[in-house]
Amino acid sequence: MTTGTGAPVRVEARGVTLAFGASTVLRDIHVRIEPGEFFALLGPSGCGKSTLLRLIAGFNRAQRGGIFLDGVDISAVPPWERNVGMVFQSYALWPHMSVAENVAFGLEERRLPRQRVRARVAEVLELVGLAEFGGRRPGQLSGGQQQRVALARTLAIEPRVLLLDEPLSNLDARLRHHMRRELLAMQRKLGITTIFVTHDQEEAMTTADRIAVMDQGVVQQVGSALELYDAPASRFVAEFVGTINLVPAGDPLFAALVAEPGGATHAAFRPHSVLLAQRPGDPAHHWMPARVAEREFLGEFIRYRLEAAGRELIADLPHALGSAGFAQGAGASLGIDRTQVRLLGA
């Protein structure tokens, strides 16, 4: 398997601002994606992540700022000359062409000799495990197979950068997990700089080397999954990446948990840093009485919604064989691990 035309490429967005009419979709975006990195753009729908991806592919034009590949501004290069491969969310397989014709398209546009086109098509179909399917029509394939064809079609041209727009959103849950691992394995093998867009934080955290969390056209934070989870830079990131308990400054509980508030606006801690017991225990925890408002059994753990100190708090407690846990409506002692509390907005 050949791996692109050369060494992996660095992708940068420098000060990108983009508006459609009166609504600003991207505001002063600065992102730097290292060569060979598997990078995720994560955010709720409407946050601008797909717009940024399309900007890199050349389908949008920024009002200010630019996209740089290895330091070279490509803003003025039309999409068909960028060699930045994109896999569309809908796959966009052409129904009037067979699978092999779809995959051959980009190679034919590059005027490759027929012999090489045929060899290359066979090679990438083999890579995605569809060697036998070249003669089929896209409509005759399952969703997962269509996705592989779309990927093969893009990889065939040996793009400098691989862009994936919500690559797994059209697949069912089981297939999604499978394709996730496969995508990652393939990216590692090819070493191609890859940017993918998703609204699913689990997807981003399990696959990406680094993640940019976006909201309302602004990059909120860039970091590894661990950094985002353990050190969220803002309330938005804290709430969007995983589940979290937030206690605003000024609340009595805030004072009880935090010794030196600085300028913090919130104290934050994860549900699994909360203990439930019949009576207070470990003194490193802050204990208070609580009542179970709701409980959800999730298998590995039980998620409790608790009323304590006039607030709603969430606690995840591991489930052990034979343990029934606390019943709905029951009273309990709730302990918060002080070492796991972090401050937001400081």
Next chain:
Amino acid sequence: MSAPLAAPGAVAPLNAEAGRWSAGQAAVALAIAAFLLAFLIWPVLTVIRVAVTEPDGSLTLSHFGSFFQLSLMRESFANSLYVAGMTVVLATLIAVPLAYITVRFRFRGAILIQTLGVLPLIMPAFMGAAAMQLLFGRSGSVNQLLGQWFGFTLPIMEGLKGVIFVETLHYFPFILLNLSAALANIDSAMEESAQNLGASGWRLFRRIVFPLALPGYVAGASLVFIKVFDDLGTPLVLNVTNMLAPQAYLRVTSIGIEDPIGYVICFILVGFSIAAMAGSAAFLRGRDFATLQRGAAAAPRRDLRPWQAVLAYGWIVGVLLLVLSPHLGILMLSLSKVWSFTLVPEIWTLDNYSVVFRDSTRMITNTFLYCGLAALLDVVIGTAIAYLVLRTRVPGRQWLDHMATVALAMPGVVLGIGYLRTFRDTEIPFTGEALLGSWLIFVLAYTVRRLPYALRSCNAALQQVHLSLEEAAQNLGASRARAIWRVVVPLMAGGILAGFVTSFITAAVEISETILLTSRESLAPMSYGIYLYMQSIAGRGPGAALGVVAIVMVALGTYLSHRFVAARHAQQFMKGQRP
């Protein structure tokens, strides 16, 4: 970008309850089936039977033999094929650039193109033909100008060329509308992925855009072919008789209703119509549509570069002038005392209109009576068929749909001749009046012929009404019939109204059947009146005046039906029922 929310259109799944069907539903289905069998299938089968049997009833091909032995018939056959084929080619040349410009570019003339798409259709081709003769004929305005200034003339209205010219300007909107819809439906990701892989410009169009839009083009082009192949009014007005439809008309009216050659021609017309429709349907079935997927968007419009803008506006204005010319011609003719051998009429007058309103009000009221009743029947039958097909499990319900749609492929000449032959001895029950001598025959003919238009409209409207709305009414105690009446029909109202208007206006300008079925002048509707007036030089003024009345009526109706449909869509968008 957005998570793909389920936006399932509103195509209702058949529920388990629909597995049953009631006697009432079956009775409605049977009544409609009987009506279509009697007034559509049976007359057409009669025509075919006469074409392939001896008077004693035995099967024969001898009539086809005598048909092909007549050189006039062979010539007519070839001419009809040539005219229909050339019209498709020329209409394509006009329509393809227009469709591409509207769908893909941002420019201020979009409203002009939309106008272009409807303008020709509001004036029947045969009416346009008379006006085009005055403007583009041998001694028409354009050739007068050319002759005076440049010393040559364009023989554009001579013989078959005239028919092709008039039909092209009349029918190109069918290709324009179908192709525009197909282009607008292409998911933008289809094109963007091609650009992403290195395609642009002409190659992008040839390899991706055109193949994906091809089904829309084929649908439009096959329709144009059939319409032109079957047209009777235009060749007759232009005095071109060596084509199939005029020959069928002349054989049956001059030689007699027994002459088998006319029936052979009808057989050929029906065969070509069905073949063209079946062919295009098979073509469409064979491919996946690249329609918009969930969460996908149509391609964004691009800005025109200056030289592109010049080309685009030039093309649009040129076509617009040509398309407008018959309308202008008719208007000038209706306002002139005499108009021949001059650039524009020399004496202007309103006399023609007073002549029309003095002598021909009967024709206008006839049109309202026939077409109003026919359109009413059409929407009632159309709603019933749509409901039976989409919401019940009555056995054979699909056949109602198929039968009604067959009318689309039936040339007016064939149905007209079929009626003359089938009902020649039929009397109306109780009154004992001959059916062919009564106004009822027009209502029946128009109802059958225009049913497909109303049906399509009712079908679309019913598909927009989600099954749950009807079930909610039933859940709250409304019987099935009450639920239909109080919930389904009101929600379909816009579509039903649009169907009524479409049926009405297309029936009002129908000419082929009308010429054949008009047995005396007191029964004649407007369309026949226009045709009759146009036969004589003196009658052209009043004929044009009557034509203007018809055009205004049709234009108004078209505008109203667009308004109904637009209002319905707006409503649906607000309710968020459409993706």
